[in-house]
Amino acid sequence: MKKGILITAWTLTAVVTVVIILSYILNFYDHPISENPENWGQFGDFMGGLLNPFISIINLFVLTYISFALSKIEENRNKWTIQELARPLGQIICGDYEDVFEVKLKNCGLGPLRISDIIITNTNGKISNSLINEMPEPPKGIYWSDFIVDGFNFVVAKDTEINIIKIEGDPKNEAFNNYKKELRETLKNLTIRIEYKDIYDRQMNGEERNLQLFARRLK
Numbered sequence: 001m002k003k004g005i006l007i008t009a010w011t012l013t014a015v016v017t018v019v020i021i022l023s024y025i026l027n028f029y030d031h032p033i034s035e036n037p038e039n040w041g042q043f044g045d046f047m048g049g050l051l052n053p054f055i056s057i058i059n060l061f062v063l064t065y066i067s068f069a070l071s072k073i074e075e076n077r078n079k080w081t082i083q084e085l086a087r088p089l090g091q092i093i094c095g096d097y098e099d100v101f102e103v104k105l106k107n108c109g110l111g112p113l114r115i116s117d118i119i120i121t122n123t124n125g126k127i128s129n130s131l132i133n134e135m136p137e138p139p140k141g142i143y144w145s146d147f148i149v150d151g152f153n154f155v156v157a158k159d160t161e162i163n164i165i166k167i168e169g170d171p172k173n174e175a176f177n178n179y180k181k182e183l184r185e186t187l188k189n190l191t192i193r194i195e196y197k198d199i200y201d202r203q204m205n206g207e208e209r210n211l212q213l214f215a216r217r218l219k
Helices: 003-028 037-084 174-187 212-218
Strands: 092-097 098-107 114-121 144-147 163-169 190-197 207-210
Touching: 003 037, 092 207, 092 212, 098 114, 098 174, 114 174, 174 212
Parallel strands: none
Antiparallel strands: 092 098, 098 163, 114 190, 144 163, 190 207
16 A cells, blocks of 8 residues: 555544644643543543544545455556466477478467467578568479468467478488478578567567578588
8 A cells, every 4th residue: 555545544543633623622732631530531522523434434445445455456566466377388389300301490488379479580680470481492393291381369278289381201201301401591591580469469578599400411
């Protein structure tokens, strides 16, 4: 609760108390201080009769504010908890096998992942938003099994993955093996960054990975 509310409540109570006491003194200042308990009882009734309704109103106001503030805190906490239970976590996975060649994004988080951008950079700083467009032209008879052009607004469900690029072929096919070498030469100089949001349209930290892993098969 804000300090201003408490300060205002205490200040108003103090001011009203002082005003009531001063009004009593101004009206009865020429009377001597009584030694009769009955008179002091009447003074107490006078103070209580005026202060109690005011203090009750202040208490009602403060308690109402506290109840509202607590409900707001609880609402925000519940909202935060629900959102955190739907937080996605992207992971870029590279695969360089005898018959499969791929780069994919897996959602390892707790909720759906919505891709907002794919950023490809090379050693010269060139920027693109499509990994497939950076790939060399495949030879005749070799085709990409799967790919996405830009990835905007693609949704990846929890514990599922999406192929950024994927190509499959026969490891005994010389054209396929030669093309994989071209792909490795291209990819080893690239870095891929994927920006994504959660289902509440919150921008997450994103996932970035350089693709130098593909250089290991070139040695």
